[in-house]
Amino acid sequence: GENVEQHPSTLSVQEGDSAVIKCTYSDSASNYFPWYKQELGKGPQLIIDIRSNVGEKKDQRIAVTLNKTAKHFSLHITETQPEDSAVYFCAARIKAAGNKLTFGGGTRVLVKP
Amino acid sequence: EAGVAQSPRYKIIEKRQSVAFWCNPISGHATLYWYQQILGQGPKLLIQFQNNGVVDDSQLPKDRFSAERLKGVDSTLKIQPAKLEDSAVYLCASSFDGNYGYTFGSGTRLTVV
Numbered sequence: 748g749e750n751v752e753q754h755p756s757t758l759s760v761q762e763g764d765s766a767v768i769k770c771t772y773s774d775s776a777s778n779y780f781p782w783y784k785q786e787l788g789k790g791p792q793l794i795i796d797i798r799s800n801v802g803e804k805k806d807q808r809i810a811v812t813l814n815k816t817a818k819h820f821s822l823h824i825t826e827t828q829p830e831d832s833a834v835y836f837c838a839a840r841i842k843a844a845g846n847k848l849t850f851g852g853g854t855r856v857l858v859k860p
Numbered sequence: 861e862a863g864v865a866q867s868p869r870y871k872i873i874e875k876r877q878s879v880a881f882w883c884n885p886i887s888g889h890a891t892l893y894w895y896q897q898i899l900g901q902g903p904k905l906l907i908q909f910q911n912n913g914v915v916d917d918s919q920l921p922k923d924r925f926s927a928e929r930l931k932g933v934d935s936t937l938k939i940q941p942a943k944l945e946d947s948a949v950y951l952c953a954s955s956f957d958g959n960y961g962y963t964f965g966s967g968t969r970l971t972v973v
Binding site: 751753779781783789790792793836838847848849850851852853 | 864893900901902903904905908916951953959960961962963964965966967
């Protein structure tokens with residue numbers, strides 16, 4: 748089955764700096780990679796996603812890159828703000844496996860003002 | 861559009877008792893998922909429905925967990941009898957066709973004492 752590893756588990760950055768979270772996946776058949784932000788007491792919220800036919804996607808201060816050869820993908824947050832503080836999860840999906848999303852272990856991001 | 865609704869938000873029960881969670885997905889979403897999120901970990905899939913049929917329940921502890929989606933709309937997840945290790949947040953998610961755009965509810969936080 749699919750296995751997704753996420754690093755780092757915690758990340759502390761100064762406001763205005765960039766934050767990068769990296770994930771690796773095990774199954775080369777994975778074809779969809781969403782990123783979720785989870786705030787305390789809430790469910791995960793989709794913030795950006797990328798499909799396997801694209802190498803990079805950007806949405807304002809958030810970008811995701813995908814390296815299919817190395818089987819890893821990364822989330823980049825630029826100009827971080829205090830409201831970016833949350834837990835971020837990456838996930839990978841294998842279409843052939845019934846569209847099941849497998850999640851990484853999460854990264855707790857703290858943006859210090 | 862209205863999001864994924866879950867109830868109750870919190871539940872505290874003693875071990876060996878039973879408990880049920882309810883989920884109402886986004887209108888028109890055919891695919892519904894139940895995830896278990898233990899504190900400090902990423903969500904883990906318990907069961908996936910496509911309309912009222914089960915697509916994947918390989919990670920569901922069937923000796924104590926059951927789920928149904930009788931009319932292909934809302935769903936219930938039951939635990940009987942509960943164990944201490946079942947303490948977690950139970951998240952429901954839905955997707956229009958199971959391909960992309962999974963939307964999560966706020967979850968039910970279960971504490972087993």
